[in-house]
Amino acid sequence: MAVARLTGQGAASRKYDLLTAIGAAGLAGGPADQRLALRLIVLITARYDWRRDRLATGQREIAALWSVDERTVKREMARLRERGWLVLRRQGGRGRVAEYGLGLAQLLQDTAPHWAAIGPDLEERLTPSPVPAGTSQVIPFPQPEGEDPWTRILQSFAAEAPVLYSTWLRQLRPGPLQGGELHLHAPSRFHASYVQTHLALRILAAGRENGIHALRIEG
Structure with missing residues (x-):
């Protein structure tokens, strides 16, 4: 499965596809998974800077967005980092907020089992052409060659x-x-x-x- 980039032609639809995939994966889990998925979706929708590919929002602002206290924000952001859904790029401190990026590869890998439930059109947009049953997986880029x-x-x-x-x-x-x-x-x-x-x-x-x-x- 190759990663469909969230830039260039068709990027807007793939962003919606990613949010849908996160929601579907969350709904397939328990209450804690559902809350975490919803909070991530709201955070991405409201505050993610796609042009710079970053999230730079303070804990107080996130707490207001999620209607929780800052302790809950700290705990939930740690869970998102542990899952690899958010990647810490710059630690906060001295008057500046922490900066995160989306763990796109991990998000796609974790949500992939739920794509079929959303629909074949989403699968087609997030992956290369489907691999027929009984054939080897097709990866649309050159395969590594050599013995080193x-x-x-x-x-x-x-x-x-x-x-x-x-x-x-x-x-x-x-x-x-x-x-x-x-x-x-x-x-x-x-x-x-x-x-x-x-x-x-x-x-x-x-x-x-x-x-x-x-x-x-x-x-």
């Missing part, structure tokens, strides 16, 4: 976690492998931070057989 350790890791992710591969790993460029430490270069500091925080352990697990025991990710 990093390429073998990419091949593993492309087969088992194509959303993560297409969104976060495919853009990384490997540097030298020295003493079991692999150097990776990301297109931005945020990209490097996300991979380090959310994917480093999985990359190391996939690379252990190839002699990779440590990572250095720079952006």
Whole structure:
């Protein structure tokens, strides 16, 4: 499954699709999941800056938006970070609010089981063309080729976690492998931070057989 970007032609409909998918996934869960999904939808709708791809809203303002106290905001934002639905880009402090981005890859991965219940048109917009039963999964980008350790890791992710591969790993460029430490270069500091925080352990697990025991990710 490739990630449908929320920019460019058709982006507006995909944003609505994402909000619908979050709502459907929340409604399929218990009361706590439903509240969390609703709060995220309201927060995205009211305060997410799509042009800059960021959320920079203070806890007091979020509390008013959700009709809760700031302690509840703190707890719920922590849950959203733990799920990977929001990614902390800049810690708040000294008169400035924390800055977040959407964990788009994780959101799509977590809501994907509920897309069919919404309708085939949404599935078509959020994914590539459907894969016929009995055929291998089709990923609409070049497959990693080669026998070096990093390429073998990419091949593993492309087969088992194509959303993560297409969104976060495919853009990384490997540097030298020295003493079991692999150097990776990301297109931005945020990209490097996300991979380090959310994917480093999985990359190391996939690379252990190839002699990779440590990572250095720079952006």
